[in-house]
Amino acid sequence: MKTSAPSEQLTKRIIACLDVDAGRVVKGVQFQQLRDAGDPAELAQAHADAGADEIVLLDITATSDERKTLVDTVRRTALQLFVPFTVGGGIRNLQDAAGIFDAGADKVSINSAAVANPALISEIANRFGSQAVIVAIDGKRGADNPRDAEVFVTGGRKPTGKRVLEWAREAEDRGAGEILLTSMDRDGTGSGFDCELTAAVSSMVSIPVIASGGAGNAQHFVDVFSRGKADAALAASIFHFGTHAVAELKQTLLAAGIPMRWPC
Amino acid sequence: MIAIVDYGAGNISSVKKALEHVGASAEVTTDPGIILSAEKIVIPGVGHFCRCQALNLHMRELVLSAIAKGTPFLGICVGMQWLFQGSTEALETPGAALFAGECSRFPAAVKSPHVGWNRIEVTGGSRLLQGVESGSFVYYTHSYRAPVVANTVASTCYGGAFSGAVERENVFGVQFHPEKSGKTGLKILENFCAI
Numbered sequence: 331m332k333t334s335a336p337s338e339q340l341t342k343r344i345i346a347c348l349d350v351d352a353g354r355v356v357k358g359v360q361f362q363q364l365r366d367a368g369d370p371a372e373l374a375q376a377h378a379d380a381g382a383d384e385i386v387l388l389d390i391t392a393t394s395d396e397r398k399t400l401v402d403t404v405r406r407t408a409l410q411l412f413v414p415f416t417v418g419g420g421i422r423n424l425q426d427a428a429g430i431f432d433a434g435a436d437k438v439s440i441n442s443a444a445v446a447n448p449a450l451i452s453e454i455a456n457r458f459g460s461q462a463v464i465v466a467i468d469g470k471r472g473a474d475n476p477r478d479a480e481v482f483v484t485g486g487r488k489p490t491g492k493r494v495l496e497w498a499r500e501a502e503d504r505g506a507g508e509i510l511l512t513s514m515d516r517d518g519t520g521s522g523f524d525c526e527l528t529a530a531v532s533s534m535v536s537i538p539v540i541a542s543g544g545a546g547n548a549q550h551f552v553d554v555f556s557r558g559k560a561d562a563a564l565a566a567s568i569f570h571f572g573t574h575a576v577a578e579l580k581q582t583l584l585a586a587g588i589p590m591r592w593p594c
Numbered sequence: 595m596i597a598i599v600d601y602g603a604g605n606i607s608s609v610k611k612a613l614e615h616v617g618a619s620a621e622v623t624t625d626p627g628i629i630l631s632a633e634k635i636v637i638p639g640v641g642h643f644c645r646c647q648a649l650n651l652h653m654r655e656l657v658l659s660a661i662a663k664g665t666p667f668l669g670i671c672v673g674m675q676w677l678f679q680g681s682t683e684a685l686e687t688p689g690a691a692l693f694a695g696e697c698s699r700f701p702a703a704v705k706s707p708h709v710g711w712n713r714i715e716v717t718g719g720s721r722l723l724q725g726v727e728s729g730s731f732v733y734y735t736h737s738y739r740a741p742v743v744a745n746t747v748a749s750t751c752y753g754g755a756f757s758g759a760v761e762r763e764n765v766f767g768v769q770f771h772p773e774k775s776g777k778t779g780l781k782i783l784e785n786f787c788a789i
Contacts, residue, residue, distance in 0.1 A: 339712070339713070339751075340708065340710050340711075340712050340752055341710060341711045341712065341731065342710075343710050343711065378776070383710070383711055408607075408608075408611070409611065410615070412612055412615070412773065412774060412775070412776055412777075412779060412780060413733070413774060413775075413776055414733060414735075414771075414774050432607070434607050434608065434611070436608060436774065458640075459640045459642065460707065460737075461640055461707060461709065461735040461736070462640065507707060507709070507735070508709060536705050536706060537705070537706075537707065537709075538705065538707075538709050538710070561705070561709070561710065562710070591711040591731040594731070594776060594777070
């Protein structure tokens, strides 16, 4: 038996997000102006090899006729991926979630459907475990206090009247294993994460919070892990157009004293 | 052939894919004949310890007799916790008691669940962790953990030290997910397949 204790340091996670439309990876600026960036399975593998700690695949259109395309894409992406793999977009009920898990996802991310039917969170958690349920929250606050940030659904198009902080707490109480918080104010701008909003949510819940929206450079990640109290940070566009981006980012974060899984 | 015991606890396709990736042939099964005659047995698992009740009801004696005749066994996550005497998560559900001690929740001082990549401190002499350096990162996702015991071969610190891996003769358990732990995880599964 070993008596000397290893240092107590759960690493912060860098999550590469693939926004997928009709089986192709795209990335929008503030949910518009989509650009084609490649094949999901290839990009997922490339990011994992480069050091991404997790992969998230978000189906950003998820119309009913594209469900089959999504399940096929998930299956193909999961096949050679040996890091955690989350899928979100258009998951409306337990059956949808079951289909995504069956195709090889480890976690599902639910957003609009959880707002419409909060019981869905516990339904999925009871069947597949809390660790398999991420509640994604798209929040917008403009110049307001983070406490007043509002939840939007349907790809950021529809206000709900719900406050982000209260909804995050309710999601945890209902069995969510993690919160994926996207700042709509920052998404796609490259101007940095909303650290104030992220810190407010992180202090409100005891489950991990994944910050999203606004990543533009390495300092933005340093900020969101320190000031923003994020457990993980997610970004899409800054990874897609350069294969060494994740490795460089992690080295910068390590140098700034943020615990990282490195070398991978 | 490796039998992956299906007791309704999910995450089974990932384990099968990873075992096949390292060259093993694996089958997800509930068939007692297949489990008893398998070269190796894996019990995966995520979620609540109470799911082990299904395991206790239908496959406990079967799996324990396979272990007794020397079949290499690997329990993953809740599948490892089942090897202990029980868990405070479900007091009415006993474990297999192959290792002494009871699993319990992380203290309130740390965020729970413990989700993400953390280091394992590897002690010498493990067959499962042969070639895996101390300090390697593995992926965890759990709210309950097993204590460090005499058979602990890897420990992780989070709200205190807990068992990351246990090993005794042909019985192996890992709290982390080797099927989701990148190259390190695949190496561990490869080691298990070679036992």
